[in-house]
Amino acid sequence: MKHLPAFVTAVVALLCWFLPGISAELPDASDVRVMVDVPYKDGDDLSAYEKERCKLDLYLPAGRGGFATLVWFHGGGLKAGDKQGEKSIARSLARAGVAVVSANYRFSPHATFPAYVEDAAAAFAWVHSHMAEHGGDPARLFIGGHSAGGYLALLVGLDARYLRACGLELSAIAGVVPVSGQTMTHYTVREEKGIGQFTIVADEAAPVHHSRKDTPPMLVLYADHDMPARAEENAYFVALMQGAGNTRVAGRLIRDRDHGSIARQIAVEDDPARLAIISFMASEVGEHQRL
Numbered sequence: 001m002k003h004l005p006a007f008v009t010a011v012v013a014l015l016c017w018f019l020p021g022i023s024a025e026l027p028d029a030s031d032v033r034v035m036v037d038v039p040y041k042d043g044d045d046l047s048a049y050e051k052e053r054c055k056l057d058l059y060l061p062a063g064r065g066g067f068a069t070l071v072w073f074h075g076g077g078l079k080a081g082d083k084q085g086e087k088s089i090a091r092s093l094a095r096a097g098v099a100v101v102s103a104n105y106r107f108s109p110h111a112t113f114p115a116y117v118e119d120a121a122a123a124f125a126w127v128h129s130h131m132a133e134h135g136g137d138p139a140r141l142f143i144g145g146h147s148a149g150g151y152l153a154l155l156v157g158l159d160a161r162y163l164r165a166c167g168l169e170l171s172a173i174a175g176v177v178p179v180s181g182q183t184m185t186h187y188t189v190r191e192e193k194g195i196g197q198f199t200i201v202a203d204e205a206a207p208v209h210h211s212r213k214d215t216p217p218m219l220v221l222y223a224d225h226d227m228p229a230r231a232e233e234n235a236y237f238v239a240l241m242q243g244a245g246n247t248r249v250a251g252r253l254i255r256d257r258d259h260g261s262i263a264r265q266i267a268v269e270d271d272p273a274r275l276a277i278i279s280f281m282a283s284e285v286g287e288h289q290r291l
Contacts, residue, residue, distance in 0.1 A: 031062040032094040035134075040103065040126035041119075049110055056103040056123055057083050059090040060134055068140035068285050069099040069131055070177065070277075071124050075147025075263065078108050078116055078188040088267035096278055099136050101127050105152065113189045113205055117162055120152040124173075125166035140285045142175045144277075146263035148188075150181020151207070157218065158210035173216040175284045177277055179266075180222050180230055180259055183207045183237035198229075208233075211240040217248040219280040221273050223257035230259065252276055 035058040041050055061067050070093065074081040083102040090100035105119035124143055131138050143153045156162050157176035163169060185201040195201060202208050218241075222234040231253065238251035254262050254273050265271040 032091050033060040033062050033134075034058065034091075035060075040123045049106060050119075053104050053106045054119055054122065055083075056101050056126070057087075057090070058134060059087075059094040059100045059102070060136070061094050061097050061099060064097065065135040066137045067097055067099050067135065068142065068174070068281050069101060069127060069136045070142045070144055070281070071101045071103065071127050071153075073103055073105065073120055073123075073145030073149030073152045075145070075149050075180075076107075078148045078151075078186060080107065081148070089263065092267040092269070092274070093278075098278065098281060099131070099134075101131075108188050108192060112192045113186075114155075114162070117152055117155045117159075118165070121156045121162035121166050124156060125163065125168055128168060128172055140174050141172065142177060142281055142284075143173055144177030144179065145181065146179045147181065147259065148186065150178030151183075151186050152181075154178050154181050154183065154207035154218075155205070155210075157216050158207055159204070170216055175217040175219065175280060176215075177219050177280065178221070178234075179273065180226055180234070180262055181207070181220075182230070183233045185209075208237050208240055211237070211244050211246075213245040215241070215246060215248060217280075217284050218250070219276060220249065220251040221254055221262065221276065222251070223259060223262040224253055224255050225258040226262070227259040250280075 037055045038058065039054060040056050041054040072086060072090065074083055074086050083104045086102040090102050093100050103123035105116045128138050128141055143157055145153045153176055157170065157173050160170050163172065183206065185203055185206040187197040189205045190197065190199065190201055220234050220238050222231045234251060238249055241249040257265065262273055266274045268274065
């Protein structure tokens with residue numbers, strides 16, 4: 001499909017848009033294979049809202065097999081955002097040999113905790129079941145995201161109940177890559193409970209609540225000019241983990257970045273966060289060069 005005329009590509013894209021449940025593999029200028037709007041949940045009991053939101057896009061390295069995959073969740077405070085906003089990051093990492101699966105999830109207040117965490121776990125489980133069909137190695141699956149997406153990745157990677165509900169254990173995760181994620185109970189979850197944004201809570205909805213020695217490997221990234229208290233929350237989370245004897249969790253402060261630019265710049269080839277992610281994934285799958 002690489003050399004199809006532009007109008008053919010447009011027609012395929014329109015069919016995907018107007019026919020729910022239909023996905024297609026589209027050509028990409030950088031030789032990245034792209035599949036859009038693939039449902040990761042099925043069943044007669046799904047709500048219309050779940051059918052609308054619970055879809056993912058795949059960005060696959062062309063001409064390769066057995067690659068590692070990063071399941072990625074966008075930010076937006078658990079209230080907004082879309083997987084389409086992650087295209088630059090996904091294509092850039094796919095060109096480096098890392099498949100990226102960018103997933104949508106339900107939003108508050110239409111869905112409340114833990115619905116969006118359950119969606120994130122379901123998306124990861126779908127990738128675990130289907131990535132081999134698309135050339136990926138199901139033993140090399142990572143989970144990550146920015147801001148609210150980082151929060152979701154942390155909870156799925158720490159609270160085993162979410163993946164167990166999908167028939168998986170935490171051992172299915174090769175590594176977790178939260179970027180400026182909230183590590184206390186997310187402020188939107190607090191809002192759902194009638195608690196103020198800056199009233200700190202660390203209940204079961206908080207990644208810090210699950211600090212312990214035995215977790216999947218984690219690379220925790222945050223910005224030096226992050227949103228209020230976000231850098232401190234991430235540093236505290238890493239300190240708690242290391243204090244518990246966890247040698248598989250590392251944190252890194254990314255200089256000259258704010259809450260938004262730390263994610264946007266991952267698409268840039270020499271960006272320090274991007275290089276850290278690629279290096280982390282390579283080391284965890286036992287490869288020290290190209291993934």
